[in-house]
Amino acid sequence: MFSQKIKIIDAETLNAISNARIISTNNVYYSNDDGFVLLPETSKNLEISAYGYETLKNQDYNTILKLKPLYNQIDEVKIVSIDFQKILKEVSDNYTDIYYNKPIIYDVEIKQKAFENQELKVLMIADGKFWSKNGMYNSKDAFNDNFDNFVQLQIDNLRYLKTEPYQNFVREKKPKISHDNIGDLFLHYELWRTHRLSKNKGAKISGKLINEDEEDQEISYSIKTDSSYVYSGKFIYNKKDKAITHLELDFTQNKSEPRIYKDENGKEFKRQLGNGIIIFDYYKRDDKYFPSKISFKTKGFKTITESQTFEYSSSRDVIFKSFETTDKKGLENPVKINQAYWTKLKISDDKGDVLLTNEEQKFITDKNININKNDDEN
Known part of the structure; x- marks a missing residue:
């Protein structure tokens, strides 16, 4: 079966649409940052959707697919307040009735990138399998560092891995990886955390209904816990x-005061928190909802020394391409999901159907960068 590159564009501006989801015969695909995606030529009855656009259904294969922007937004003067806390709590409380909650194995594609001072330093693209016990985050197992009890990741092919040395000279003991790194893989975890933040004493909150049709409501929300921390979406x-x-x-979080730390030699430096975004996409199959993509992006995190400032950003995308239900209690060869597991893997000669962006292609083909170097500090 051959795959061809197609492009998703705005029907009016003709601009590329990134992160457009295409569902075809129970397989999930996403357009990259340049709006391109590889699809089998036999693809039929496509469902193409993107945030802010009308969904195309029963669309046949074509090399260019156009999405129309949504226009039926509520006039600003008619925007009404809505109790978003109540919705978050109800969805969280009834999670197992709405979302698939039994053991399942997904075929996934994972991409991670890291930047220092706006320069790409790490690119990792792999595919494999993702096992979940019930689609939910287990705080007790996580607290005891037993992530394998409820979530596992297996890498079948490390398609691309390339790293460039960081310029940051600060050396310190590695901090323990936050459990948020794993929690951010679960919608249930984010619903719980966001609702908890909204209930903090003194938190200023607002929720607005900004768009509505027969099926869906689009709701914006804001949670301001103090002058330095704002959570919205x-x-x-x-x-x-x-x-x-x-x-x-x-x-x-970039308005918070920098925190003071000491490096391995006892010399002080500062850390400045930055900003970020977490995005979850779900779709319905039969009577349950399943994840199709989870994205996590950060920017503006800084390490500040007496002589220099180093700014960092990063991203992680997990595409859940297909799935099969299972009675297995895990995967055959899981990696340590809460670590930089790719440092010990061999790069595959088979690049599969991975479609690189222009930026990623330039990074991979730049001969000044050591493609075989694995930086285990990231």
Whole structure:
């Protein structure tokens, strides 16, 4: 079966649409940052959707697919307040009735990137399998560092791995990886955390209904816990199924005071928190909802020394391409999901159907960068 490159564009501006989802015969695909995606030529009855655009259904294969922007937004003067806390809590409380909650194995594609001072330093693209016990985060197992009890990742092919040395000269003991790194893989975890933040004493909150049709409501929300931390975003709420099918959580922390640390030689340096966004996409199959993509992006995190400032950003995308239900209690060869597992893997000669962006292709083909170097500090 041959795959060809197609492009998803805005029907009016003709601009490329990134992160457009294409569902075809129970397989999930996403357009990259340049709007391109590889699809089998035999693809039929495509469903193409993207946030802010009308969904195309039963669309046949074509090398260019156009999406029309949504226009039926509520006039600003008619925007009404809505109790987003109540929706978050109801969805969280009824999670197992809405989302698939039994053992399952997904075929996934994972991409991670890291930047220092706007320069790409790490690119890792792999595919493999993702096992989940019930689609939920288990805080007790996580606290005891037993992530394998409820989530496992297996890498079948490390398609691309390239690293460039960081310029940051600060050396310190590695901090323990936050459990958020794993929690951010689960919608249930984010619903719980966002609702908890909104209930903090003194938190200033607001929720607005900004768009509505027969099926869905688009809701924006904001949570300001103090002058330094703001959490905001939007989500799509299916009124009939009482399900959240798209969630975006933006966190703004760059107005907080830098924190003082000491390096391994006892010399002080500062760390400045930055901002980020977490995005979840879900779709319905039969009577349950399944994840199609989870994205996590950060920017503006800084290490500050007496002589220099180093700014960092990063991203992680997990595409859940297909799935099969299972009675297995895990995967055959899981990696340590809460570590930089790719440092010990061999790069595959088979690049599969990975479609690099222009930026990624330039990074890979730049001969000044050592493609075989694995930086285990990231």
